[in-house]
Amino acid sequence: MFRRAPPDWERVKQEFMFCTDPLDVIAERNGIGRGALTRHANAANWQRQITTVQRPRRTKAERAEAAAESTRRALSKSLAARLYLAIDRKVQEIEMRMQQAEDEGRSAVDVERDARTLSAFARVYAKLVEFDGAKKPATEKRETESKPSPERSSEDADQLRRDLARRLERLDRGGDA
Missing domain, CATH: 1.10.10 (Arc Repressor Mutant, subunit A)
Structure with a gap:
């Protein structure tokens, strides 16, 4: 042993x-x-000659709240990332249908449905950008100053809306012809 x-x-x-x-x-x-x-x-009757710096102790409720907040942040990041991916996949799917529509011709109902879907995605995207900008803690905002600011993200959302509007105009021209 x-x-x-x-x-x-x-x-x-x-x-x-x-x-x-x-x-x-x-x-x-x-x-x-x-x-x-x-x-x-x-x-041995030893006496400490210096005082140890004690860190403040958190109560059980404070520890539980910190753990819950950490979980909420992780879930919101995960959910936002999944929503971005879902929006991207759906927009790609609609773009593929738009390409096929130019070749085959589609009904006005299908074109209108895709236009409404794209409009809804643009609104959800804008809200996600706002959500991401508002949910960042102050320390994280300072660390990511080199990344796009919420104003820049708003500009990106506006650019996405303009792109979607152009795509919708192409759909309308393709559906009317």
């Missing part, structure tokens, strides 16, 4: 008395448990 070497208690004493690290860290660094460290320190 493997036996561990006993800890260097002189070193442990020096760290206990003069190191600002918490007792957990000191104990782990020396290969002992915190309980063994405190028992030995009490038995």
